[in-house]
Amino acid sequence: MLTRPSTPRVLPLLIALATAAIVLSACGDSIPAEPAGILRDPAPVVGDVELPDASNGGVTFATRAQDDHVLLVYFGFTSCPDVCPTTLADVRRAVRELDEGLAARVDLAVITVDPDRDDAATLTAYAQTWVPGAHALRTDDPAALRAAADAYGADYAIQTNDEGDIEVGHTAFLYAVDSAGRIRLTWPFGTPHEDLTSDMEYLFNEGV
Amino acid sequence: MKRLLLVIVMALIAASCGGDGGIEIDDPWARSSARMQNAGAVYMTITADDGDTLTGVAVDSSVAMMAELHETQMSDEGTMAMQEVPNMAVPADGELNLEPGGFHIMLMQLAEPLESGDTFPVTLTFENAGEVVVDVEVREE
Numbered sequence: 094m095l096t097r098p099s100t101p102r103v104l105p106l107l108i109a110l111a112t113a114a115i116v117l118s119a120c121g122d123s124i125p126a127e128p129a130g131i132l133r134d135p136a137p138v139v140g141d142v143e144l145p146d147a148s149n150g151g152v153t154f155a156t157r158a159q160d161d162h163v164l165l166v167y168f169g170f171t172s173c174p175d176v177c178p179t180t181l182a183d184v185r186r187a188v189r190e191l192d193e194g195l196a197a198r199v200d201l202a203v204i205t206v207d208p209d210r211d212d213a214a215t216l217t218a219y220a221q222t223w224v225p226g227a228h229a230l231r232t233d234d235p236a237a238l239r240a241a242a243d244a245y246g247a248d249y250a251i252q253t254n255d256e257g258d259i260e261v262g263h264t265a266f267l268y269a270v271d272s273a274g275r276i277r278l279t280w281p282f283g284t285p286h287e288d289l290t291s292d293m294e295y296l297f298n299e300g301v
Numbered sequence: 302m303k304r305l306l307l308v309i310v311m312a313l314i315a316a317s318c319g320g321d322g323g324i325e326i327d328d329p330w331a332r333s334s335a336r337m338q339n340a341g342a343v344y345m346t347i348t349a350d351d352g353d354t355l356t357g358v359a360v361d362s363s364v365a366m367m368a369e370l371h372e373t374q375m376s377d378e379g380t381m382a383m384q385e386v387p388n389m390a391v392p393a394d395g396e397l398n399l400e401p402g403g404f405h406i407m408l409m410q411l412a413e414p415l416e417s418g419d420t421f422p423v424t425l426t427f428e429n430a431g432e433v434v435v436d437v438e439v440r441e442e
Contacts, residue, residue, distance in 0.1 A: 171335070171337055171338055171339070172338075172339060172340050173340070174338075174340035174341050174342040174383075174405075174407050174408065175342045175371070175373050175383060175401060175402065175405050175407070176373055176381050176383075176401070176402060178332050178334070178335060178338065178342070179332070179401035179402065181335070182332060182441065182442050183442075186442055214337075215337040216337075218335075218336035218337040219335050219336060219337045219338060221336070222335035222336045222338075223335065248378060248379065248380050249380065250380065250382075260382060260383070260384075261382065262376065262380040262381065262382035263380055263381065263382075264379050264380050264381070265380075265381045282375075282381060282402055283401075283402055286442075
């Protein structure tokens with residue numbers, strides 16, 4: 094479902110865009126004309142995805158930003174040593190590097206794909222390490238978790254290997270949701286924190 | 302006789318330099334752990350003059366219960382998952398990069414949170430060079 098420019102025909106266009114971006118950036122305009130993240134068309138609507146918020150006593154939380162805010166959404170789990178902390182540390186850094194006024198308008202929701210091991214307190218402490226006041230979304234209902242992931246185009250699988258170790262596979266995208274509940278941008282794993290910062294500036298500039 | 306002496310001296314120098322197998326470790330680091338995060342990852346860049354193979358890793362139990370060589374890979378479906386790997390090759394004419402989203406050393410069941418500014422030793426075992434101890438620096442990013 095992701096829009097990726099992969100055919101050779103778009104290469105000249107990409108070069109032209111890249112050249113334009115370089116020229117524009119040379120003019121001192123810090124907000125990019127085109128975001129680094131992936132624009133999905135049509136923008137998936139996730140505002141009606143509702144999960145219990147473990148950071149708020151299990152009260153249902155709909156994954157939609159407050160007015161004039163951006164809600165970043167990440168599917169992960171706390172026993173993840175490599176992929177999740179890499180992206181979430183980049184989120185922390187990207188938010189810190191925004192102007193204070195904008196940083197206060199960025200919220201984070203971490204949805205655990207491993208609810209058996211991530212209890213409410215664990216997930217809340219973990220999520221709020223990265224962004225103060227982050228939402229910790231956790232459900233014991235596998236169907237509700239699967240439906241939430243499907244709405245985002247996310248995926249996960251939990252298996253126990255021959256040695257009895259739990260192995261978790263998961264898509265590692267970061268999503269930006271606006272106040273209308275639409276996914277405005279999707280960032281793949283490894284997106285530099287500078288790009289997250291400039292893309293959030295882009296979103297605020299466009300209107301959220 | 303002079304020539305023989307020279308050869309012996311050269312051999313001695315070569316032997317003394319060969320102790321570490323020409324292993325060089327650059328920037329060993331681990332990210333500070335989030336609250337309640339019970340696993341960690343160690344990253345670094347390894348070079349070996351003649352190439353070598355990283356076959357094992359160990360940490361003290363005061364850091365983590367266990368350390369393993371791991372690789373994060375992306376499946377055809379786009380999901381990312383980690384797997385233990387038996388070894389990692391250090392090419393003679395290149396470097397082995399342990400980095401986020403790829404090869405790394407996984408620390409399982411951290412004894413204490415990894416805090417920015419901490420350092421801890423990790424023992425790497427190489428097929429040719431044997432054991433090499435590196436000090437890993439903990440930092441936020």
